[in-house]
Amino acid sequence: MEQIKKALNESPAMRWGILLLVGFVLSVNYYFYDAFSTLKDDMRTVFGFTGTDYGLFSAFYSVPNTFLMMAVIGGIILDKIGIRRTGFLFVFFMTIGALLTGYGASDYFNNGGFGYEFMGSFLPRFSPELKVMLLGRFFFGLGAETTIVVVSKILVKWFKGKDLALAFGLKVGFGRLGSFAALRLSPLISNEGTNLSSAIWLGAILVSIGLLAFLVYMLFDAKLDSQIQENTSEKSENKFSFKDITGLISNRAYLYIALLCVTFYSAVFPFIQYAPDFFSDKFGLTSVESGNLTSYLPVGTLIFTPVFGALIDRKGKSASAMIFGAITLLVTHLLFALTNTPPIIPLILLGISFALVPAAMWPTMVKLVDENKIGTAYGLMYSIQNLGLFIFPLLAGTILDATNPGNPAVSDYTATILMFAAVSLIGLIFALLLKYEDKKKHFGVELPLNKK
Numbered sequence: 001m002e003q004i005k006k007a008l009n010e011s012p013a014m015r016w017g018i019l020l021l022v023g024f025v026l027s028v029n030y031y032f033y034d035a036f037s038t039l040k041d042d043m044r045t046v047f048g049f050t051g052t053d054y055g056l057f058s059a060f061y062s063v064p065n066t067f068l069m070m071a072v073i074g075g076i077i078l079d080k081i082g083i084r085r086t087g088f089l090f091v092f093f094m095t096i097g098a099l100l101t102g103y104g105a106s107d108y109f110n111n112g113g114f115g116y117e118f119m120g121s122f123l124p125r126f127s128p129e130l131k132v133m134l135l136g137r138f139f140f141g142l143g144a145e146t147t148i149v150v151v152s153k154i155l156v157k158w159f160k161g162k163d164l165a166l167a168f169g170l171k172v173g174f175g176r177l178g179s180f181a182a183l184r185l186s187p188l189i190s191n192e193g194t195n196l197s198s199a200i201w202l203g204a205i206l207v208s209i210g211l212l213a214f215l216v217y218m219l220f221d222a223k224l225d226s227q228i229q230e231n232t233s234e235k236s237e238n239k240f241s242f243k244d245i246t247g248l249i250s251n252r253a254y255l256y257i258a259l260l261c262v263t264f265y266s267a268v269f270p271f272i273q274y275a276p277d278f279f280s281d282k283f284g285l286t287s288v289e290s291g292n293l294t295s296y297l298p299v300g301t302l303i304f305t306p307v308f309g310a311l312i313d314r315k316g317k318s319a320s321a322m323i324f325g326a327i328t329l330l331v332t333h334l335l336f337a338l339t340n341t342p343p344i345i346p347l348i349l350l351g352i353s354f355a356l357v358p359a360a361m362w363p364t365m366v367k368l369v370d371e372n373k374i375g376t377a378y379g380l381m382y383s384i385q386n387l388g389l390f391i392f393p394l395l396a397g398t399i400l401d402a403t404n405p406g407n408p409a410v411s412d413y414t415a416t417i418l419m420f421a422a423v424s425l426i427g428l429i430f431a432l433l434l435k436y437e438d439k440k441k442h443f444g445v446e447l448p449l450n451k452k
């Protein structure tokens with residue numbers, strides 16, 4: 001009788017070790033994504049960026065994923081050519097993008113370094129440093145989003161049926177750790193703009209170390225694949241068909257989750273990109289104080305997303321959790337916009353929402369889609385989500401400039417935050433529709449994820 005070897009993913013120590021490794025890749029990804037929010041005012045004083053320039057820089061992350069559909073293409077490539085090759089390619093893009101952004105913000109470039117003259121020779125409305133930073137943000141976004149899809153597939157591969165929601169919660173936690181570090185370190189290093197480019201370079205170096213970590217992961221992935229093939233003598237052949245996409249969007253439950261995803265995150269991530277500036281303008285805090293205050297958000301979610309994930313593994317109730325999280329988000333923005341409640345209170349509410357919805361939303365996908373289509377499903381969801389991550393930072397910057405003419409040092413954010421409240425309300429409607437659809441079609445969204 002042929003002996004079945006114990007595969008690497010059967011070992012809990014290996015599984016959690018892998019989570020640590022790919023979690024690091026996510027941490028540096030989120031670090032670079034969030035490294036700029038506390039630098040908004042420094043970029044205004046050093047580079048002369050307006051609210052719209054900042055919004056454009058923030059939004060450029062999403063251009064490849066929305067207009068070139070790169071996250072969905074990345075997901076399709078992932079299902080077709082596998083984790084190692086796709087992961088390497090997209091972590092590499094993310095690294096190139098981070099290095100390019102650092103270059104655009106560097107003193108060397110801004111003192112007439114390589115490419116400065118050329119970048120100044122077209123589109124004079126945009127400064128040379130903004131143009132290079134936009135290019136960098138473009139490549140960073142192109143790589144970073146598909147990297148998250150790759151990491152999600154890695155977790156499904158190693159954890160399916162074995163604390164998957166907890167693993168997803170911890171994955172999100174690693175991302176939040178990166179955001180926390182960025183919110184704390186960026187303003188400290190930048191020191192009111194005197195070391196602005198060093199603050200950005202630190203992020204670029206961390207992303208480069210993330211590329212090395214992914215190379216290490218690839219060794220374990222190859223080993224696991226060889227074991228799976230030995231044990232099952234199965235060859236995984238995954239042909240992409242457009243029916244995969246049409247199949248996904250004709251599944252209403254999938255569509256509602258994707259629409260909740262775009263609305264929920266559009267009311268959270270773009271808000272965070274402006275939160276430090278909002279806190280200092282509305283509550284008179286310094287950039288370090290407002291960065292520290294904002295950083296409580298990722299810290300709270302770092303702890304609570306895995307806790308909620310573990311609960312969902314055991315008790316289920318994912319759709320109800322998404323509804324509750326969406327209501328909490330709406331209340332948060334209304335408190336921020338219309339009251340002078342001490343900001344820590346709405347921030348705690350935002351933390352609950354920001355922990356609950358991701359803990360429930362991401363692992364629910366295994367209830368709706370087969371594992372060999374999961375990359376495409378996550379990729380499509382990210383591409384749809386990126387449309388929101390493109391539109392809303394820009395819209396926020398435009399509303400901010402329109403309601404505060406003259407690029408003042410202190411701005412009134414009421415209209416901008418009310419816009420986020422309206423988006424949260426739409427998200428709540430999709431969460432309710434998801435629960436209704438699940439009740440009708442019995443996908444089991446409300447059931448626990450762990451196998452009995």
Ligand SMILES: N[C@@H](Cc1c[nH]cn1)C(=O)NCC(=O)O
Pocket residue numbers: 029030033144145148172175265269358382385
């Ligand atoms: N598509 C990402 C966006 C992001 C934020 N920071 C870095 N990337 C996303 O939605 N992540 C899911 C999450 O809950 O963090």
